[in-house]
Amino acid sequence: MTNIILKYTIREEQVLREFLLANNISRKTLTRIKFDSDGSIKVNGREENVRYLLKINDIIEITLPSENFSEVVRFIDKPIDIVYEDPYFLIVNKEINLPSIPSRNLEDESLLERVNYYFKKKKINTIPHIVTRLDKNTSGLVLIAKHRHVHALFSNMEIDKYYTALVNGKVKNNEIIEAPIRRVSSSIIEREVGEGGEFAKTEYWLEEYISDKDISVVKLKLYTGRTHQIRVHMKYRGYSLLGDGLYGGDMRLIPRQSLHCSNLAFIHPITDEMINVRVDLPNDMTNVIINK
CATH class of the missing domain: 3.30.2350.10 (Pseudouridine synthase)
Structure with missing residues (x-):
């Protein structure tokens, strides 16, 4: 199973605790890292406490604790159109007539339940968290975080x-x-x-x-x-x-x-890169435009 690892290169000397807070690693997340068996904070490959003094070019690796699906979650083996993916999140082109999240009607499938299956198949050791939700009959791009911490980072960002x-x-x-x-x-x-x-x-x-x-x-x-x-x-x-x-x-x-x-654009919450993803219109809208 693969855990989510956040990796940073230090640009200025500072105490590890200050760096973590500046990068939105909350006290709650720190507590889970400390007490969950598969979470860790390493500097240059060694576990250090939060009072450690960081030096320029030190490498910090934060292994986020795993997340477990609840017993009532469904895993639906249906295709998902992934247009962007990295270790922290994925962006999916949602089809029409598909809810973003499960509804009370168990006959309805949802995008999230398909992504649940994808995570399980790929042995991703967390659960998906939808950041940008679309109505059932609205098509297009949906942003999905791979960990609750990454989801929390997006909640404080402009998308x-x-x-x-x-x-x-x-x-x-x-x-x-x-x-x-x-x-x-x-x-x-x-x-x-x-x-x-x-x-x-x-x-x-x-x-x-x-x-x-x-x-x-x-x-x-x-x-x-x-x-x-x-x-x-x-x-x-x-x-x-x-x-x-x-x-x-x-x-x-x-x-x-x-x-x-059709377009999502934002600064990557971990790498600070610009992410700008676009997709074409679906066939039903294109046909309205081009058919005479």
Whole structure:
């Protein structure tokens, strides 16, 4: 079995405890490393205590403790489209009609349960943690951490999430929507813009206008992560997504909301590299654009 190992090269002299806190190794994580049998903190290959004075070019290796699946977890042997993977996380291109996480309906499979099987098959000694979740019928990129610590690192980072949507009519070239979103009082699912809702911010750009179909291809960026945010904000501006029956979208050309997470960009939480992953539109959205 393979544990997750965080590796760092020291750039300045400092006490190990200070380095760990500066790199968001929480006291809770330190406690688990100390008391779990398969966790460790090594400097140049030797275990050291947190009072150790680090020197320039020292190599720190932090072996994160293993994580165990609960007894009720399902492992589903179905394909997952991995577009990026390293020792700390993976990015998957989720298909439509697939929930990100398990639902109460046991007949529904989920992306997470497929990733569970992948972890078990690859002998990854942890459990997957979904960082960016998509609605069941929204396709595209989903970021999945390989350890709760990596998940916690992402929670303190900015992740740029870009989507592509199809709407009727010609939208403005660029607009920022700042409008609070609340639950519709008569529904447990539907949301709306209204007073008392949570702050929500979306930006969009017109990428292409298909005049013979009166359809706009729109690029969007989420600055907040409210439920159904893009769908609600675009309806609010009078541009419901094609196929989005819940929010008044035209159902004639596509049977699901035409929304696809096409791009994720962020600074790697361990290596500080820029990660910028893109995927093409799925066939159902492409067919709406190109078919005459």
